[in-house]
Every structure is written in structure tokens, then in C-alpha cells.
Amino acid sequence: MSRQIPAHIETYVEVLGHDLAIEFFLRFGGTELYFGPSPKRSMILDLTGPEKLAMLSERLGGGYVNLPIPKKWIAQQLDLRGLSRADIARKLHVDQSTVRRWFSNLQNTNQLQLFS
Template sequence: MTNKVPAHIQPYIDTLGEDLGIRFLLAFGGSYAYLSERPQDRSPVTQLIGAEAHMRLAARLGSGSLRIPLAKPFIARSFKDKGWTVNAIARHLHVSDVAVRGWLKVRDDRQLSFFGS
């Protein structure tokens, strides 16, 4: 994976792996999800990722209601790495192609910062 994982997304990707982590973020991102170290089969989280992964995620992040980040820029870069077109990414993430292109731009780290380092 060439896509750098942002710190606020790292626990999800480390615990669930990139593909399942992205599925989880797409399903629950931007809202609350209840995590439990003893999940019920009827839990929407368990139904998506399975009881074992649910328990691992709860152990890593803590039990209870948790706001899940959107992570659309990370997901867009991951899809691009898998060969998706900009338009396909935009449609899947329900954003404009302009937003996707902005997220995919390569930053030039050689440029000096106005504020210094």
C-alpha cells in the first residue's frame, strides 16, 4: 500500500486491514457506531465485519458509542491505487470529480512553508 494512512484512521486499518477497514469506514463514517467487546449478532457492526473483528476493534478503541471518521481522501487514494477512475471514485464516495482530483494531487514537499518548519 503506497497510500499513507492518516493517524485518525490508523487504528481501523491496523485492526481490520485495508479492505475491511474501508468497508467499515464507508458504512459507518460520519456517524456513531456502538462497539462492544461482547458484540451481539444483531449489531450492525458485527453484521458487517463479523464478531471477531468487532471484538478486536472494541479492544483497540474502547467499548461504547464512538463517532467514526469519514476518511474520504484516504479512501479515494486507496481506490486510485487499485486502478479506479476519478469518476468511479467520485460516484462511489458521493462527491464531485473536482473533490477527488484535489485529494489525489501529489503534494510537493520540497516547497518551503510560509510559516517555516
């Protein structure tokens, strides 16, 4: 698990910021949503407000968008906030062993190779 923002969610994080992006993905990830030019009523509008929704619509090009579910990235962000592995697993609706595996992979990629 990399500490960088994955490319497929970078736009969302740049526009919404880390905290709101996490809430956005937890609420809407895995669904197809419509991003129109001037939304009056929208579930997204209730969460983001009109300015951020307009910026997202512009950056994403409008229309229907399949939203990703970046669970590994969210887990990383929640870990940085001090949540336990168990709390992260509950919040993301995944098994605790999955969360442990994500973080063990992160540690392995940061370790220098002695014989390569």
C-alpha cells in the same frame, strides 16, 4: 494527500485491513456506533465478524464512538486499485473536481522544491 494511513483511522485499518476498513467507513463513517464488550446483534458484526469486532471494541475502549469519514484516504486506496477519478467520485459521493484537487495536492507534496 499523504500515502500514509492517517492517525485517526490507523486502529481501524490495523484491525480490519485495508479492504474491510474501506467498506466499514463507506457503510458506517459519520455515525456514532456502540462498541460493546460482547455484542450479540450488531450491524458491525454482520460486516466484520465477531473476532474483528471484539478486537476493535478492545482497541477503541468500548462505548459510543463517532466514526470518521476518511474520504481522502479511501480515494487514495481506490486509486491504487485502478479506479478512475469519476468512479472514485461516484463511490464517495463527491464532485469529480474534489477528487482531482485531492490528487493534485498529493502530486504537489511529492515534488521537490527548487528554491527553498
